[in-house]
Amino acid sequence: MKNILNFIKSQKLLVVFIVIFLASSFTTKYFFSFTNIINLLTQVSTYGIVAIGMTFIVITGEFDISVGSVMALSGVVVVSLINSYGLAVAMLALIAIGFIVGLINSLLVIKVKINSFIATLGGMIFYRGIAFLITKDGTPVLPKVEYYNKISTGTLFNIPFLVYIFFIIVIISEFILKKTTFGRNIYSTGCNYEVAKFAGVNVVFYKTAAFIICSTGAALAGLLMSSRLNTAAPIAADDAALSALSAVVLGGTSLSGGTGNALKTLVGLMILGLIVNALNMVGISSYIQLAIKGTLLILFVSIERYFQNRAQAVSS
Amino acid sequence: MNIKNNIKLYLNTIYRSYTMLLALIILIALASILSHSFLTVQNITNIFRQVSVMGCVALGMSFVIIGGSFDMSVGSTVSLTGILAISLQPIVGVFWAMAISLIVGVSIGLINGTIITSINGTQGDSFIITFGMLTVIQAVALIITKGFSVPGSNNKSYIFIGNGDIGVIPFSIILFVVSAIIMQIFITKTSHGRNIYYMGANSEVAKLIGIKVKFYKIITYMISGAMAAVAGFILTARVNGAAPKAGVNLEFEAVTAIVVGGIGLKGGEGTLVNTIIGVLIMGVISNAMNIIGISSQNQLVVKGIILIAAVCVDIRKKGIMGEG
Amino acid sequence: MAKLDNLLTPRGDTMCDYLLKIQNITKKFPGVVALDDVSLYIKKGEIFGIVGENGAGKSTLMKILYGVYKNDSGQIFLDGKELKNLTPLIAQKMGMSIIFQEFNLLSTLSISENIFVNRLSFKNRIFVNWNVLNKRAEELLESIGYTMDVKRLVSSLSVAEKQMVEIAKALSFNAKLILMDEPSATLTNKELDKLFKVIETLKKQKITIIYISHKLDEIFQICDTTAIFRDGKVVDTKKTSLFTKNEIIQKMVGRTVENEYPARTKINFDEEVLRVNNLAIKNKINDISFSLKKGEILGIVGLVGSGRTELVRAIFGADKKISGDIFINGIKRSIKSPQDAINLKIALLTEDRRGQGLFINYSIEKNISSTIIKKISKRMFINTKLETIIAKKAISDLKIKCTSEKQTMLNLSGGNQQKVVLAKWLVSEPDIFIMDEPTRGIDVGAKYEIYVLMNSLTEKGKSIIFISSEIQEVLAISDRIIVLYGGKINGEFQREEIENDKIMKHAIGQ
């Protein structure tokens, strides 16, 4: 019994999630249907991958708000290349995009010492610009190969590949962050850059790695999104950075770095996704939905912080 | 020795505060070389006119950021207060319409601040909470207008805010500049302003020397809300009409301008001079690209590069501060 | 000299007994020469003490040895090999470890992770085995006589506990040279004894230690050789036993100090300024009552974890109390926040200067004026001229070593930072000072001046609650002492009853 209580105390957000989940299942019949659950998971998966990548960078105490543009750019590039050169070249390009963007971001942040918000903001504008240039007049690129659409939407046991990919990424990320020296050094770097440096942690390497992981995640998400929608538009995913960041912070990862993990982000994501999904199901007008969404966001953060403060007051 | 040190220190301070000014000057010089119509009185007033809305938002938000938090809710606050100011005019008259909108703006700040202080929120919390608030206020604006634009009132004195001139200088610019001066004096010269800095630098220490941290946090949000309302007036007066999404992305642009101007996001540093320079840099970039005739697609690429280049001028300053 | 050594070492001459040779090191910061042509020779297995005034350059030398700062000129040899382009990582690999003067811990991570930071994997350098890691951390802490839940986050630790983690961390490297920059500043006698035992064991293992402290007794107790620093120069180095205490002090501060503590004139205290009744804090403090008289210095003694800091924080309104009444000048007052306390003219000098005492990125001036910003403003507007005047006066009164009042706190030496904490409260002129470790990291000369200052404050009718982990100083200058043990008062002593042993017994719960 005490264990259960402790669990509830430590995992308030998860509990919140379960409560909304159950509440939604009671209010609408369709909610708790297999199709709808899968639908929900599919909806959160692309931005979910971005959010997991974002978790790494937020743990190091930085932001990356160029992710949306990287998604758009990678979608456009991959689809264009796949049309003319095939999958292998396209995948290489995807990795190259993730790697180069991450490298540029980290260079600007670490070496040139620009605030990561601005460095990646510049990138955000720049990469989207390139995506526009590639598509000439901004019209979406359509994949000409059949299988492209299947990468995301193909199913195994009636569950789309996309969902599998997302969950595999979550599990791997959680493992890396918790159980490897690589992951732990990412935390050290974010907790206090100077202290970690004095302890001999190669802070430059880990920060760079986090930026690369984040932008590669975004590039992959760009591919998966264009595959799911079967089109790649340069205007796509303009709200990705903010959504991902919200999920990360809602999950309880502090923007000042050094805390958080992938599972927390997953919970944050699911709550955000669930709210949208449940509100849609109940059939509330979109404006009121918006209001409810905002209110819930405020409520969750407040409740979480309130309990955290109380717990701290007791323990210290 | 001592005099030499002081001079060194002084030069250092100047250098620190004005590196971004240098970036601005370089940008202006570049733009004037590239286009003859850039450095004309007409165009300069134009730039100010264009930035006065975002500028007001950025001024208010600077208070919050210096105090160590975020205010992402300003974008929809601009929309909502603009809508109220326009649509209440036929009912209560211009004065009361504006007064009510201003009160609404301030109240939004009050709510933001109260929520954040009552949960002892961190900087990250303030980001999410005000982001939630952004969504809620956006919804309210949409619900009030049912999603449609509200046509202007044709009230001359109201339109004057956005389009009128005093002498040759547009009224909106005067409004922006006067607000900036008052706010700058407030935050750098008064005890309240200093307390906001102390709070932003380390709220724990501030609390322990008896600064009313909660009070000042709420005040910064109220100021931010008020300035968002002023921005709402200027915006709706200029286009003589209000739209529920008129303020979308303003919060983002304002944060950008603030950081480009050289104010760190961690709080407790920078002044409104930084904000103004940041705002002008952003304004000059957009304006110059339009004048020079860069296509909107290329503009994105160029803007990204210039933004980073502008901040790069800031590097050596960071280098000095980062040492040790 | 330098050349000669270079010639000698490879041939295995006398110089080879030296584990560490520091030759002609100079380091300048804007406006100060922190180290001026410093040379030191440190033998293997030796405990080498360094003493010197605040700002003499001790920490700067340690940071250079560990690769945090680069020296402008000079050479360092470890085991005969010259160390060039040092970084902390290289220093570690060369067999050095360090306890920094200021905490260098990762607050959001656990104790075990902090100890083994960057060396989390014992096998393959990829995977972390948390069980093994936690176990090793536990063992390490136990070896220095400490049992803690190593999974606790460092942010939840008290200052002394953090220091123990720092010590464990420094030991975990199995280094052959350990640099200790004021490791004892935050420790009480009990922990200090443990530290000394550890140091003795290390010495038996032929491990070399550089030990910096402002507490000269410690230096005499454990250091084989001692170097005295003054204004960035080494003024003397010899076997510690050849020094007398007075000689050290004289060489450090440039004048003789007759007594370590100023005489305190006994006055009769009758007027009660503060009374605490039945104060309790959840899990920390249990039913504490005491009073403070006008003009009195009340010492509070207790081991780490006895609740000293918690007690005074609660009185000051910084932490929540469950129950208890506070009377100021006989009137019952509710103190719910530091503001309330400050309005009642109470001041709290916190023990953790970085986290709670200073705006570390701000100038000295802005820190000093922070407590009186309202007072020096007229109709809201700050009188910046007055601000500077006050700061300048405080700097000269307390002899704060700095380039100007505009210098940022970050660039001050530890002891001088502590003086600024003192200064900012002094200028606010409270009636009741609560001083939690006010002399931490302050040199002998300056300490004496602080005691004198405390005396003159009480003569002016101010009252002081004085907490220090250096029990001698509490005993020497307090008029009355209360001893805390496990969150309760375990004995109260008037000045004439004060005796070291008796008080220690009460402090450990007997």
Ligand SMILES: Nc1ncnc2c1ncn2[C@@H]1O[C@H](COP(=O)(O)OP(=O)(O)OP(=O)(O)O)[C@@H](O)[C@H]1O
């Ligand atoms: N990063 C820095 N930038 C500028 N000046 C510095 C810096 N670090 C130290 N100093 C200055 O160098 C001098 C020596 O400082 P250091 O910290 O070595 O003194 P210390 O002997 O350790 O004193 P304490 O006993 O107070 O710890 C001081 O005057 C200090 O102000």
Ligand SMILES: [Mg+2]
């Ligand atoms: Mg020192």
